[in-house]
Amino acid sequence: MLTNDSEYIRDPLRRTQSQHDNFFKLKQSIAEGLESGVSDQPLDGIWDAAEVCHRKSNG
Secondary structure, X not given: OOOOHHHHHHHHHHHHXXXXXXXXXXXXXXXXXXXXXXXXXOHHHHHHHHHHHHHHHHO
């Protein structure tokens, strides 16, 4: 809960910065994917590798 005027002003600024950071990371990931070119692996192999990577990073 916001307890003073300063927190009331800073909270939306923090949220906006966080949204901006997330958007920038997404754009960066999309650019990296586009730059990497077309894979010679089958789609099932790509999907399986992505699931393994996700499980490792998210427990």
